[in-house]
Amino acid sequence: xxxxxxxSCSHLPVAAGIGLRAPHHDQVAAQQPAVPWLEVHxxxxxxxxxxxxxxxSLRDRHAISLHGVGLSLGSAEGLDEDHLxxxxxxxxxxxxxxxxxxxxWSVTGGVYFNDLLPLPYDEESLAVIxxxxxxxxxxxxxxxMVENPSTYLRHxxxxxxxxxxxxxLCGRCGCGLLLDVxxxxxxxxxxxxxxxxxxxxxAGLPIGEIHLSGHHLRRIGDRAIRIDDHGSPVSDPxxxxxxxxxxxxxxxxxxxxxxxxxxxxxxxxxxxxKARTRIEAAARSAA
Amino acid sequence: MILAxxxxxxxxxxxSGNSAAVAPAIVADAFDASERLGIHRNNFLISLxxxxxxxxxxxxxLVGNGFFEQAAYRFALAHPPQRPCLFExxxxxxxxxxxxxxxxxxxxxxxxxxxxxxxxxxCHAPAEEYVSADSLAGLEPERLDAVPVRLARHARVVAxxxxxxxxxxxxxxxxxxxxxxxxxxxxxxxxxxxPEHSLLARExxxxxxxxxxxxxxxxxxxxxxxxxxxQGDAALGRVIRLALELxxxxxxxxx
Numbered sequence: 358x359x360x361x362x363x364x365s366c367s368h369l370p371v372a373a374g375i376g377l378r379a380p381h382h383d384q385v386a387a388q389q390p391a392v393p394w395l396e397v398h399x400x401x402x403x404x405x406x407x408x409x410x411x412x413x414s415l416r417d418r419h420a421i422s423l424h425g426v427g428l429s430l431g432s433a434e435g436l437d438e439d440h441l442x443x444x445x446x447x448x449x450x451x452x453x454x455x456x457x458x459x460x461x462w463s464v465t466g467g468v469y470f471n472d473l474l475p476l477p478y479d480e481e482s483l484a485v486i487x488x489x490x491x492x493x494x495x496x497x498x499x500x501x502m503v504e505n506p507s508t509y510l511r512h513x514x515x516x517x518x519x520x521x522x523x524x525x526l527c528g529r530c531g532c533g534l535l536l537d538v539x540x541x542x543x544x545x546x547x548x549x550x551x552x553x554x555x556x557x558x559x560a561g562l563p564i565g566e567i568h569l570s571g572h573h574l575r576r577i578g579d580r581a582i583r584i585d586d587h588g589s590p591v592s593d594p595x596x597x598x599x600x601x602x603x604x605x606x607x608x609x610x611x612x613x614x615x616x617x618x619x620x621x622x623x624x625x626x627x628x629x630x631k632a633r634t635r636i637e638a639a640a641r642s643a644a
Numbered sequence: 645m646i647l648a649x650x651x652x653x654x655x656x657x658x659x660s661g662n663s664a665a666v667a668p669a670i671v672a673d674a675f676d677a678s679e680r681l682g683i684h685r686n687n688f689l690i691s692l693x694x695x696x697x698x699x700x701x702x703x704x705x706l707v708g709n710g711f712f713e714q715a716a717y718r719f720a721l722a723h724p725p726q727r728p729c730l731f732e733x734x735x736x737x738x739x740x741x742x743x744x745x746x747x748x749x750x751x752x753x754x755x756x757x758x759x760x761x762x763x764x765x766x767c768h769a770p771a772e773e774y775v776s777a778d779s780l781a782g783l784e785p786e787r788l789d790a791v792p793v794r795l796a797r798h799a800r801v802v803a804x805x806x807x808x809x810x811x812x813x814x815x816x817x818x819x820x821x822x823x824x825x826x827x828x829x830x831x832x833x834x835x836x837x838x839p840e841h842s843l844l845a846r847e848x849x850x851x852x853x854x855x856x857x858x859x860x861x862x863x864x865x866x867x868x869x870x871x872x873x874x875q876g877d878a879a880l881g882r883v884i885r886l887a888l889e890l891x892x893x894x895x896x897x898x899x
Contacts, residue, residue, distance in 0.1 A: 401729075405768060405770035406838060408768065410841065433647040433648035463728070465655050466655050468658075468725070471687075471692055474684060485647055513669055584683065
C-alpha cells in the first residue's frame with residue numbers, strides 16, 4: 358500500500374473539485390458554490406479583461422489549479438518561450454495550488470494542433486520531455502504535475518510501457534503525476550492491457566491529483582475504440598477503477614472534468630459529490 | 645525515427661490527410677494506422693472548428709452551420725493556429741471568408757467577421773498603462789510631437805462597408821429581423837474597445853479614425869493630431885477627449 362502524504366507538486370485540498378469552463382463563469386461567480394477547488398485551462402486565461410478578473414476574484418474562495426493544454430511538453434523542438442513566459446506570469450499572478458500539463462505534444466514546425474498527440478515511449482522522447490518539464494519547472498519556480506494521456510495508437514519504436522516512462526520522467530524531473538483514471542481505462546481498453554496492473558505500477562509515484570471524466574465508444578466498421586471526450590458522466594468501470602486507485606494510494610484531490618456537451622453546473626457538482634463520498638471513505642479507511 | 649522527424653511526419657499528415665510518411669511508425673493491429681491516426685486528425689479539426697464558432701458566433705448564424713463548418717474546416721487546414729491561445733485564433737478568417745466565391749453575393753459576412761474578431765481581441769487584451777488627461781495637462785501644443793503614443797491593445801478600429809452594428813445587434817435575438825436594416829454599402833469605421841470590463845462598439849468619424857490609425861501605426865501625439873487637422877479645427881479636441889475617456893492611447897514605453 359502506498360499512502361504517502363500529498364507530494365510537493367500539489368497544494369490542493371484533498372477533496373473533489375470541478376473544471377471551470379466559460380459557460381459557467383458567471384454562475385460560479387454569482388452563486389459561489391461550495392466547491393473547495395477549481396481547475397481551469399491555463400491557455401484560456403493568458404489574456405486580460407473580465408476573464409482574468411474573474412479568476413482573480415475566485416481565488417479568494419477556491420484553491421485554483423492551472424491545467425495547461427498548450428505547452429507541448431513532448432515537442433522535440435523545445436518549448437515556446439513566449440508562451441511559457443505568459444504561463445509563468447499567470448502563475449505569479451494567481452499563485453495556484455497546482456500547475457500541470459500533459460505527457461503529449463501539440464506543436465511542431467510553427468503549428469499548434471490543439472490535440473494531445475502521443476509520444477513514442479523510448480529514450481529520446483524521455484530525454485526531450487524531461488528537458489522540457491525541467492524548463493517548465495524552472496520558469497514557474499516549483500514542481501509541476503504531468504498527466505498520463507488517453508492513447509489511441511502505439512508507436513513501433515516504443516520500447517517501454519507507459520507506467521515505466523512516467524516513472525522515469527517523474528524520477529528525472531522531480532515532477533508529480535496527475536493521474537487521469539479515465540485515461541488509464543480508455544488506454545487499457547484500447548490496447549488490451551490490464552488497468553489494475555497499470556495502477557499497481559504507478560502507485561508509488563508522487564500523485565498529486567486525480568482526474569475523472571467521461572468517454573464514449575466509437576464504432577469503426579465492426580470494431581470499436583474508446584475516445585476520451587470529457588462529454589458525459591464518469592462511467593461505472595471508471596468509478597470502480599477510481600475506488601481501486603484510492604485504496605492503493607490513499608485519498609487524493611480529485612477533479613470532475615467536463616469539456617464537450619457541457620451540462621448544467623449542478624450536474625458537475627453532483628458528480629463531484631460522488632467523488633467526495635469516495636475520498637472520505639478512503640480517508641476513513643486510511644486513518 | 646527520430647522524434648523531430650516523426651513529429652514533422654505527423655504534421656504533414658494532419659495538414660494533408662496523407663499518412664504515407666507517418667503510418668510506418670504506428671503499430672497496425674485490429675485497426676490500421678490510418679484509422680488510428682484519423683482519430684487525432686478528427687480531434688484537431690473538430691476542436692478548431694469549435695474555436696472558430698466560439699469566436700465568430702454571428703458570422704456562424706449568417707452563413708448557417710453547414711457552410712460555416714465546411715469553411716472552418718478548410719480554413720483550419722490552410723491557416724492552422726500558431727499559438728495555443730485559441731481566443732487569438734482566426735485573425736485571417738474574415739479575409740478568408742471574403743475570398744470565398746460562395747460568399748461573393750453576401751459581402752457583409754466578412755465585415756461582420758472582422759467586427760467579431762475585434763470584439764474577441766478587445767475582450768482578452770491585457771491591461772496596460774494608458775495616457776491620461778493629467779499626463780497631457782499643461783503640455784504646449786508644439787510639444788505634442790515629443791509625446792509618443794500607440795493604440796491601446798483593447799482598442800480596434802475596423803473599416804467596414806456593411807451595416808455591421810445593426811446586423812450584429814439584430815442577431816443577438818433568437819429570431820433576427822433584418823427587414824429594417826439598410827444594406828446599401830457605406831464605407832465607415834467602427835471603434836471596438838474595452839476601457840474597463842465592458843465592451844463598447846460605436847461608429848467613429850473620419851477624424852477619429854485617422855487619429856487612431858496614426859496611433860495604431862506607432863506615432864507621436866503630434867503626428868496623430870496632424871491627421872485630424874484636415875478634418876476641421878473642432879475635430880482634434882473632440883477626438884482627444886474620446887481617446888482619453890475611453891483609454892484608447894497607451895504609453896509605448898510600457899509592455
